[in-house]
Amino acid sequence: MAVNELPETTERAEKRISQSYWALVWWRFKRSRAAIGGAVIVFLSYFMGALFAEFFSPYLVNQQSDYVEARPQWPHFVDQEGNFHLRPFVYGLEEEIDLELFKRTYAVDTSRQYPIYFFVRGEPYKSLGLIPMDIHLFGTDPNDPEAHVFVFGTDGLGRDVFSRIIYGARLSLVLGLVGQALTLIFGVTLGAISGYYGGGVDMLIQRATEFLQAFPREPILMALAAIIPPTWNPMWIYFGLTIILAFVYWGGLARQVRGLVLSIREREFVLAAQSFGASGRRLLFRHLIPNTMSHIIVIATTMVPGMIQSEAFLGFLGLGLRPPLTSWGVLMNEVSNVRAIRFHPWLLFPVPFILISLLGFNMLGDGLRDAMDPYGAR
Amino acid sequence: MNENELLVEVKDLKVQFDVRDGIVRAVDGATFEIRRGHTLGIIGESGCGKSVTAKAIMQMVPKPGKIVGGEVLYHRRLKSNGSDVTEIINVTKLDPDGALIRQIRGGEIGMIFQEPMSSLTPVYTAGSHIGEAVGLHRLIPIRKVGTQMVETIRAQRHVTKEEAREIAVDMLRRVGMPKPEERVDSYPHQLSGGQRQRVMIAIALSCEPVMLIADEPTTALDVSIEAQILDIMRELQDTVDMAIMFITHNLAVIAEMAEEICVMYMGKIVERADVVKVFFKPQHPYTRELLKSIPHVGKKSRERLASIKGMVPDPFNLPSGCVFHPRCPDYMPGKCDRIAPGWTEVEEGHWASCLLYEDV
Secondary structure, eight states: OHHHHHHHHHHHHHHHHTOOHHHHHHHHHTTOHHHHHHHHHHHHHIIIIIITHHHHSSSOTTOBOSOSSOOOOOOEEEOTTOOEEEEEEEEEEEEEEETTTTEEEEEEEEEEEEEEEEEEEEEEEEETTTEEEEEEEEEEOTTOTTOOOOTTOBOTTSBBHHHHHHHHHHHHHHHHHHHHHHHHHHHHHHHHHHHHHOHHHHHHHHHHHHHHHHSOHHHHHHHHHHHSOTTSOHHHHHHHHHHHHHHHHHHHHHHHHHHHHHHHTTSHHHHHHHHTTOOHHHIIIIIIHHHHHHHHHHHHHHHHHHHHHHHHHHHHTTOSOOTTSOOHHHHHHHTOSHHHHHHOGGGGTHHHHHHHHHHHHHHHHHHHHHHHOTTOOO | OOTTOEEEEEEEEEEEEEETTEEEEEEEEEEEEEETTOEEEEEOOTTSSHHHHHHHHTTOOOTTEEEEEEEEEEEEEEOTTSSOEEEEEEGGGSOTTSHHHHHHHHHTEEEEOSOTTTSSOTTSOHHHHHHHHHHHHOEEEEEEEOSSSOOEEEEEEEOOHHHHHHHHHHHHHHTTOSSHHHHTTOOGGGSOHHHHHHHHHHHHHHTOOSEEEEESTTTTSOHHHHHHHHHHHHHHHHHHTOEEEEEESOHHHHHHHOSEEEEEETTEEEEEEEHHHHHHSOOSHHHHHHHHTSOOTTOOOSSOOOOOSSOOOOTTSOOSSSTTGGGOTTOOTTTTTTOOOOOEEEETTEEEOOGGGSOO
């Protein structure tokens, strides 16, 4: 028995010894709860917002209702008589005119109950832009035209705020990723070239990054965003903004990559690779950049929230994306006045979503940094 | 084939480093040649220009160093068309990042380094290192059979990934790596120092070079591993018939490995002869002093171990005349500090650069 067990244990021990770098990173990463939490938040944000926003939101993004600036309808389980309902429901809304302010308001009408159904048929849409579907995660009885559920209320055009937050996540989060990808391409290539070749090229690239970094970030973003002609079609504005963000953010990354390349290129393996006949470009892209990859991934992850935040910030000032696009920045712009905060504070609901997703990214980035640090003491 | 056919000729090679504090003449007029299938040893203290010489042969002198004079002639034998056509290439005139020198590096002249710990790129496995070198250099003939007459057209292609892996496993087996099929997938940090140096040797030999430059290949290894590595190198040299330029400061190692020895001091070659002559009849005072400083096992003595008196001179202002004169036991005042010695053939095949053998 014992004899049979022996080879198995040595085999397992060997397996552990020959773990690859990424296996070790994963092993360290999953020991940090915050990092896992961050990863889950980031994954859910992208899954719900970027990929399947139509499914997770009860209404379409620009679907208007007769209820303008209606207050949120909270789901209830217990009705007025104290009866417990297994299926959650919302109360109907009663329109009232406030004669003092000459303003339409809504009161809760407890006489009407609209049960919430899951996986209901609602407005048709194309999932991932391809598959025609009409199933939504939740909604009201499709056979009752009166029924409605506005979990976070509605905006000035009678659109469901909850649906718009989920849709807004798509543009904001994808902008973070695409912008970061562009930043990586600019920053890593220029930084690595700067560090490896040195001399005049280095001088030029470093002065360019310093020039960009000499400006405070927000004003330069505002100035550049103001260049985008408002007459462009919204998609172009979106890409224009992405490029602007990448343009402003690449400098810091380029400097970090340059520093890493400067230290790595003196290591003996670069000389060794050269002695086997590797060309300069091969040394740079096959031997130097892969060795900076763990750092780059960490830096990139921690930079994504900055991009998302910049988009929201520019949108808030009305300089970023504009309607008819719906992003978190556009939603923030809609609450950028006192009236909104005084009379319909539920339009502020995008804020916690933005904060949570930024927090998720930061937790993920921190976790990755700890996990990938080869000198980590743990 | 001529046994003593020249492979690399280094003629009056001068390499300078132009640094802030002045110019360092790292190699100052080195002249030697390496023959096919032979082993040349280069010994000298740290910083005497051994490694720079080796790098100059590969046209890999690191910045801010520059080859300012002399030439490195590489006698390249073209393997393609059966006949022995030799082409002479002056390596110092080649573009350091050009296609030709890259073909020579690794493909025809392999190199192994002092620090096996850091000579492998940490993100690649042993196999992919060997595969990279093989992919860059090793070509396989393709045979095509024509339809009308049986005609073989020689063409060459690069190896595929699977072939490269097979070659890698085979090379690892040849350098004595235990369990080569498993080790081929190991990352450098999973290998010991000796294993890494074996991988380095495997990389250098994978493209069947005609010459191997071994720059202190065993300095960082412990003695038992050193012996194994040296054995492997000698065995492989016998099987593939390549020349070795063996650089070390370890006299015992060089006595074992080399056939001919160059002794270097401050960028100059001071003595050159075959190994027996250098060890038994050293002519240059520096060589004699160097040999005296080897401790002898088993010889008990109250004497302190001999060392060369004085310090290595400041490279920014070298002594006038013979650079060794301030430390030389045979210093001849009025001569050695004024006249730089030339080359004298003290006896047949035994050259020294010392005024003792010159009439001045």
